[in-house]
Amino acid sequence: xxxxxxxxxxxxxxxxxxxxxxxxxxxxxxxxxxxxxxxxxxxxxxxxxxxxxxxxxxxxxxxxxxxxxxxxxxxxxxxxxxxxxxxxxxxxxxxxxxxxxxxxxxxxxxxxxxxxxxxxxxxxxxxxxxxxxxxxxxxxxxxxxxxxxxxxxxxxxxxxxxxxxxxxxxxxxxxxxxxxxxxxxxxxxxxxxxxxxxxxxxxxxxxxxxxxxxxxxxxxxxxxxxxxxxxxxxxxxxxxxxxxxxxxxxxxxxxxxxxxxxxxxxxxxxxxxxxxxxxxxxxxxxxxxxxxxxxxxxxxxxxxxxxxxxxxxxxxxxxxxxxxxxxxxxxxxxxxxxxxxxxxxxxxxxxxxxxxxxxxxxxxxxxxxxxxxxxxxxxxxxxxxxxxxxxxxxxxxxxxxxxxxxxxxxxxxxxxxxxxxxxxxxxxxxxxxxxxxxxxxxxxxxxxxxxxxxxxxxxxxxxxxxxxxxxxxxxxxxxxxxxxxxxxxxxxxxxxxxxxxxxxxxxxxxxxxxxxxxxxxxxxxxxxxxxxxxxxxxxxxxxxx
Amino acid sequence: xxxxxxxxxxxxxxxxxxxxxxxxxxxxxxxxxxxxxxxxxxxxxxxxxxxxxxxxxxxxxxxxxxxxxxxxxxxxxxxxxxxxxxxxxxxxxxxxxxxxxxxxxxxxxxxxxxxxxxxxxxxxxxxxxxxxxxxxxxxxxxxxxxxxxxxxxxxxxxxxxxxxxxxxxxxxxxxxxxxxxxxxxxxxxxxxxxxxxxxxxxxxxxxxxxxxxxxxxxxxxxxxxxxxxxxxx
Numbered sequence: 001x002x003x004x005x006x007x008x009x010x011x012x013x014x015x016x017x018x019x020x021x022x023x024x025x026x027x028x029x030x031x032x033x034x035x036x037x038x039x040x041x042x043x044x045x046x047x048x049x050x051x052x053x054x055x056x057x058x059x060x061x062x063x064x065x066x067x068x069x070x071x072x073x074x075x076x077x078x079x080x081x082x083x084x085x086x087x088x089x090x091x092x093x094x095x096x097x098x099x100x101x102x103x104x105x106x107x108x109x110x111x112x113x114x115x116x117x118x119x120x121x122x123x124x125x126x127x128x129x130x131x132x133x134x135x136x137x138x139x140x141x142x143x144x145x146x147x148x149x150x151x152x153x154x155x156x157x158x159x160x161x162x163x164x165x166x167x168x169x170x171x172x173x174x175x176x177x178x179x180x181x182x183x184x185x186x187x188x189x190x191x192x193x194x195x196x197x198x199x200x201x202x203x204x205x206x207x208x209x210x211x212x213x214x215x216x217x218x219x220x221x222x223x224x225x226x227x228x229x230x231x232x233x234x235x236x237x238x239x240x241x242x243x244x245x246x247x248x249x250x251x252x253x254x255x256x257x258x259x260x261x262x263x264x265x266x267x268x269x270x271x272x273x274x275x276x277x278x279x280x281x282x283x284x285x286x287x288x289x290x291x292x293x294x295x296x297x298x299x300x301x302x303x304x305x306x307x308x309x310x311x312x313x314x315x316x317x318x319x320x321x322x323x324x325x326x327x328x329x330x331x332x333x334x335x336x337x338x339x340x341x342x343x344x345x346x347x348x349x350x351x352x353x354x355x356x357x358x359x360x361x362x363x364x365x366x367x368x369x370x371x372x373x374x375x376x377x378x379x380x381x382x383x384x385x386x387x388x389x390x391x392x393x394x395x396x397x398x399x400x401x402x403x404x405x406x407x408x409x410x411x412x413x414x415x416x417x418x419x420x421x422x423x424x425x426x427x428x429x430x431x432x433x434x435x436x437x438x439x440x441x442x443x444x445x446x447x448x449x450x451x452x453x454x455x456x457x458x459x460x461x462x463x464x465x466x467x468x469x470x471x472x473x474x475x476x477x478x479x480x481x482x483x484x485x486x487x488x489x490x491x492x493x494x495x496x497x498x499x500x501x502x503x504x505x506x507x508x509x510x511x512x513x514x515x516x517x518x519x520x521x522x523x524x525x526x527x528x529x530x531x532x533x534x535x536x537x538x539x540x541x542x543x544x545x
Numbered sequence: 546x547x548x549x550x551x552x553x554x555x556x557x558x559x560x561x562x563x564x565x566x567x568x569x570x571x572x573x574x575x576x577x578x579x580x581x582x583x584x585x586x587x588x589x590x591x592x593x594x595x596x597x598x599x600x601x602x603x604x605x606x607x608x609x610x611x612x613x614x615x616x617x618x619x620x621x622x623x624x625x626x627x628x629x630x631x632x633x634x635x636x637x638x639x640x641x642x643x644x645x646x647x648x649x650x651x652x653x654x655x656x657x658x659x660x661x662x663x664x665x666x667x668x669x670x671x672x673x674x675x676x677x678x679x680x681x682x683x684x685x686x687x688x689x690x691x692x693x694x695x696x697x698x699x700x701x702x703x704x705x706x707x708x709x710x711x712x713x714x715x716x717x718x719x720x721x722x723x724x725x726x727x728x729x730x731x732x733x734x735x736x737x738x739x740x741x742x743x744x745x746x747x748x749x750x751x752x753x754x755x756x757x758x759x760x761x762x763x764x765x766x767x768x769x770x771x772x773x774x775x776x777x778x
Contacts, residue, residue, distance in 0.1 A: 359656075388740050389744055391744045393758060396759055397761055401765070422744050
């Protein structure tokens, strides 16, 4: 009679849904049982008022029919009853409309068919009228009930789709595992009125992701959760596996495997979940699983990227060490060995020259080692910026003094206005920046060409510029020069590690400042750095690359 | 203090690095110093008692006891000048050592010229406290008795603070003074953290006594540590 595939609804007695769902007996008996149950629920669900109303409706039709019966044919009086049955079916549902169909036949027989006021029938043709009335009434009842049921289902499906859509949207917006977990918990709470827990693997063990005081789990719960994680099947309360557990656990499953476990607390007030709700919960569970997996994959990708960069850095460092440290070392060794072995053949001037070059190379090595150290510290995020009020002129002076030997014979002009305010910076680190910038300007511009250092107030920053008259930077490379190990390709083979500017960038940004490069009119490059006049509110104590 | 007239000043080197000791011994002996060596903190502390050096060169990175600890132990009973050897990245250690009573420091790698200058300054301060009335270095001349400062014969007007600052440097000529040491002595104990006062006054002082304040000849900056008045301009 009832042919749709809807499962019994949630107001049924507690023992029929679970068994119907989880213990498939034979197909036919299940089909029959389900439909019987459906009918039962439909009928049970009607309030008694609706039955009385449909009876009253039939009574009204009978009363109306009394004065009409002398003038109207019996067949047409039946139409009035059919009308009443349609009203009962559309307004009051299946049970009352069936009652209305039966009552119609009874009343029609009793009041209008000869002999009046008995249930006896004189003419056999009236049997046809009765059965017609009854069958049409019952068909109308069931059809109408089905339409109502389908409309309700459609509504529920829509609600389900919309809930699932909202959930997936909030998952998509969730950044990080914490947010995903929170979104899941709050959504399930909102939609199902159930408390849920999420357990995710952490260092080969499942660990609870919700840290509310009432969400502590005892050993049994963990055992069940772990079993669910291992087997990928639901277990716990309400299932046949570990039914003694307090919670019911569902695996968070994706195509790749189980990524975690969702634990559902037994409801405190509301009843069991309807099959639709269970379906929806499954949808939510798999959405959560996908979100968790997505997060894990993203994290893995990030780690791989970091690892790759670390490897690249290590390779570059090794190259640096083997080439850039060996070059000065080679010349120092050469000088020392010739002083040691050829002392007799060397005149004083040559000796002096040799020793001088060895000292220069040693200085170069020292700077390189300092840069390598700075780089690895920046990379490890262990460089601490200790800001103290500092004088830019003092800073420039220290850098010039450090490169005193190297810059001999090179015109260096310094233009710093008197009264430039003190600014907060780490003197030691910023002097490393300036030494690198000056060293670069010296390295990348022909000997004898001037280097200019300027400083001035620019809004809420102080800008310091180091300008040279070298070949400049190719316009499309002005950004890249600050990248690690980046070096402008040059024919004249200027040596360097390509670390200097990236260290400068790291240090300046650690001060909340900016550094950029551009070419000057008339030739040459300018590196400008801007340091904030005031200590930024969110002082970054540590720098990361 | 035991002074032997035949050999020069006695220097104790406490450093675990053989190459450093060897280089120091060769250079110092060549300059007329008598050299003793110790390869650990423990040995160094004993050697101070045995050899009674006039000066100690102490490496901050010793294998057994931290150099800073050796320094503090020594300072409990000895005023022998101590010069610290450290590497570039240890500014905080340098300051701690200077505050704990080290006379000066050298950053590895260092040249022999720098080392000799530090030794001379430390030995001079130890043997004869500077109370000469007139300090002069290069074109700078300061008559402490008359509070008269001249550069290349021209009289320079200093504010009282600038003068106190310069006077402090002259009393410790050639020796590094940490920011805190200067602030405490010129401004007072409560001003130890007011670095900006020092920066501004150093800058002003440089503009008055240096011909090019960006390339100071007299008042040198020790990055992250303090300042030093050069004596051998």
